[in-house]
Amino acid sequence: MTHVANEHSERDVPAMTVQRIPLYLRCLLEAQGERLTVLNSKQLGDRAGTNAAQVRKDLSHLGELGTRGIGYDVDDLVVHLMRRLGITESRSAALVGFGRLGSAFLGYQGFAARGVRIVAVFDTDPDKVGTEIEGLIVTSIDDIADAVEREGIELAILTVPAASAQKACDALVASGIKAILNFAPCTLTVPDDVSVRQADVAADLQILSFHLNRASSEGYSR
Amino acid sequence: MTHVANEHSERDVPAMTVQRIPLYLRCLLEAQGERLTVLNSKQLGDRAGTNAAQVRKDLSHLGELGTRGIGYDVDDLVVHLMRRLGITESRSAALVGFGRLGSAFLGYQGFAARGVRIVAVFDTDPDKVGTEIEGLIVTSIDDIADAVEREGIELAILTVPAASAQKACDALVASGIKAILNFAPCTLTVPDDVSVRQADVAADLQILSFHLNRASSEGYSR
Structure with missing residues (x-):
């Protein structure tokens, strides 16, 4: 039930595992809310929509966590995952692009609870610069x-049109930002030390369409 | 340069490859816009932010595409990928949850160009039902x-609060929907024949934070 935070090199953590850490954390926080103190890998897998084997494999990449035959101490694992995600103190984010999508994110209360606070908002449009929104003033990029x-x-969260995205990205990189979540449907060119995550909603819909297509063309489900 | 659409079972296509098909399609459409007729795997890889080997491997899962030493016929590959994604004719989508994020998606023109049209919008709030937006009337769920x-x-695109998401999901499933893009930060329970894709923006930010954390704790970049 103890976790020995046997720090591997984080470089060893597979990308798919990294993608599931926030999911596990969310499920553990829900369990905490239900006053559960221990979860086994099957229980965590069920909550996460994965399975016990996947949970054990993913968490094994993060150190020697949990106790065989008992499970994971919920509080300990929450702290451990938050530490791995670097959100034990909240991270400050900039929103770049004060359009509809940007406005939706500014109004969303859920980021702060999950370790990221939007502390500044930028746009290039002189008509938007100076506007006050959610306690922030829209600033020129x-x-x-x-x-x-x-x-x-x-x-940085980039919610500008595709045609403006590389220019905005360059400004972010020049200012020292090392991590960008890009909602514009375009590939950004960045130096090696900058991480970009692509959030392309239309692509997500196309992937779902692929699954629909597969189900119908093969006459089987899923 | 021809593509022989040697249909494998689509079940063989790895999930990570499926995730990249929309990316390749977007890059090919950009190339079409530049009046390019042939791209080799290095060129497509550069545009997609991946590499030649990954492109060849991914596309090999989709049939015998391209001609060795020459490359891929852009127009042919566009058609092939659109067919695989099931978007040669556009798919109709429902938006469920007419809040800030839902409104942002309704106003976004980019989905139709990528094969998905939002044709209906639903909410549970009686104050919202009946509202006209972008030519659609908000309808009771x-x-x-x-x-x-x-x-x-x-x-369906689900943009309701987490507390309402499972109930909305159940209504979607009962109505026959087989593919749901879920923006609520919660795990949905669905029958095996329904595909759910989780779009959790806070999780994306946490993943970026993991990379920042890794870079700073190991004193190296990326």
Whole structure:
């Protein structure tokens, strides 16, 4: 039930495992809310929509966690995963692109609870700059370097049109940002030390369409 | 340069390959826009932010495409990928949850160009039902089965709070929907023949935070 945080090199953690850490954390926080103190790998797998073997394999990449035959101490594992995700203290993020999608994210209360606070919002449109929204003032993207330094911004959420995305990305990189979540449907060119995650909603819909197509063309389900 | 659409069982296509098909399609459409007729795997890999070997491996799962030493016929590959994705004719989608995020998606013109049209919008809030938005009338979720039948809806985009998501999901499944893109941060329980894709923006930010954390704790970049 103890976890020995036998730190591997994080470089060893497979990308698919990294993708599931936030999922496990969310499920563990739900279990905490239900006052559960221990979960075994089957229980965590059921909550996460995966299975016991996958849970054990994923968590094995993160150290020697859990106790055989008993399970994982929920509180310990929450702390461990939050530490691995680097969200024991919240990260500051910039929102770049104050359009409809950006506005939706600014109004969403769920980020702060999950370790990321949007502390600044940028746009290029002079008509938008100066607008107050959710306690923030929309700032010109020309002033991004100052804001990044002043606010300790580490992440950026990019919600600009595809045609403007590389230019906005370049400004972010020049200001020292090392992690970008890109909603524009385009491939960004960044230096090796910058992480980009692509969030392309239309692509997600196309992937679902692939599954529909497969189910119908093969006459079987799923 | 011809493509022989040697249909494998689509069941053989690895999940990570499926995830990249929309990316390749987007890059090919960009190349079409630049009036390019042939791309080799390195060129397609560069555009997609991956590499030649990955492109060849991914596309090999989709049939015998391309000609060795020459490359892929752009137009042929576009058609082939669209067919595999099941978007040669556009798919009809329902938006469930007319909040800020849902509104942002309704206003987004990019889905139709990528094969998915939002043809109906649903909410449970009586104050929202009846509202006209982007040419659609917000409908009570109680009427979803009729709409799914009438409009030929196949996909749903779920943008409701986590606490309401399973109930909305159950209504979608009962109406015959087999593919759901879920923006609520919760695991949905669905029958085996229903595909769910989780779009959790906070989780994406946490994954980026993991990479930041790794870079800083190991004193190396990326």
